[in-house]
Amino acid sequence: MVEKLYFGPAGVPLSSPKKDIYNGIKYTYEELKLNGLELExxxxxxxxxxxxxxxxEYIKDKDFIITCHAPYFINFNAQEKTKLENSKKMLYESAKKTYLSGGISVAFHPAWYHKNSPEEVYKKARESIREVINKLIDENINIVIxxxxxxxxNKFGDIDEVINLSLDIDNVLPAxxxxxxxYRYNDNSIEFFRKILEKLESNLGREILDNMHIHMSxxxxxxxxxxxxxxxxxMPWRDILRLLKEFNCKGIIISESPNVEEDAVRMKNYFEKL
Ligand SMILES: [Zn+2]
Known part of the structure; x- marks a missing residue:
């Protein structure tokens, strides 16, 4: 369990002189003074x-969190069997490499609805995610999906769907x-974001608020x-950060803004003064 909110960029920072992931992490920690990074x-x-x-090895003695974003090509409602099998493989591989990197959490886009009903897609997604998680557990790969x-x-992933998957499957929590x-709910009011946090808490309890994996931009x-x-x-990002503070949320906020690390630093600086 983590003790606070961490902040990091989605991938190697744009300003990092060296573009490989190892040096990107080093630069994020040593130069930007951020404390997390999402492997892209x-x-x-x-x-x-x-x-x-x-x-x-690099992060082991540092207060630094690694997460990942699994491939966009994952679709647990893929109509072709090979694409479905590949989707499971991509989620599994993402989890494995992140775990080997000392990481704790894997975000992914579950599916497209295509012509299917949300209920049908829910069942298919649940089945595939369960299969991947069972394989990870068999191999002692301990990570949150x-x-x-x-x-x-037209994409699977409203707030209820991701909450229900978390209720139905161990080792699953929403990103x-x-x-x-x-965008989805066409609402940027602070009351809306408050309701989201309240809904997470009422369904998943402190477990989710103590283990948030957030994307912001x-x-x-x-x-x-x-x-x-x-x-x-x-985006009322300052208000959202204040809400996260009010709800005593812990976990990680990844900046997915086009300026990547700049917004991560902006959010971290603002949050630390609250
Ligand atoms: Zn995403």
Whole structure:
């Protein structure tokens, strides 16, 4: 269990002189004074075990959290069997490499609805996630799997769906992407975000509030929901940070803004003064 909120960039910081992940983490910790980083496996899991071991070795005596974002290609409602099997493999590989890196949490986008009903997709997602988790448990890979709240209404991942998966499967908790929630429910009021935290607490108790995996950025209200820099968006990020403080949330906030580390530093500085 973690004792506070950590802050980090999604992937190697843009300002890092060296672009490999090991040096990106070192730079994040030593130069930016951030205390977390999300491994971006979004376009594939290509990390070698040796690279993962080096990360684990580097962070072992530091107050630093590693998470990952699994590939965007995962779709547990894939209509083709090979795509479904590949989806399970990608989630498994993401979890394994993150665990070998000393990481604790894996965020992923569970599925598209396609022509299926949300109930059908829920069952399929649950079955596949269970299968992956059982394999991880068999191999003593102890890590939290996090279906993420999704922006588009044709993607599986509303707040209830990710909460229900957490209730149904051990080792599953939601990844809360505040920008996606703002987009999906078309609401950026502080009352809305308060209701989200209250809903998490009433369904999942302190377990979720003590173990948050949060994505934060602004978001464009176009058909794609492109991420934006916080200060150029309508995200009430300061209010959200105040809410997280009020609810005594612990865990990690990953900046997914286009300026990546800059917003992570901005949020950390603001939060520490609250
Ligand atoms: Zn995501």
């Amino acid at each position: 496996f979004t376009y594939g899991v290509r990390m070698k075990d040796e690279a993962a071991n080096n990360i684990k 996090r279906p993420e709240t999704m922006e588009l209404k 809360i992407d505040f920008a996606h929630l703002r 602004g978001i464009t209200l176009d058909s794609k929901g492109t991420h934006k820099i916080l200060e150029e968006s309508d």
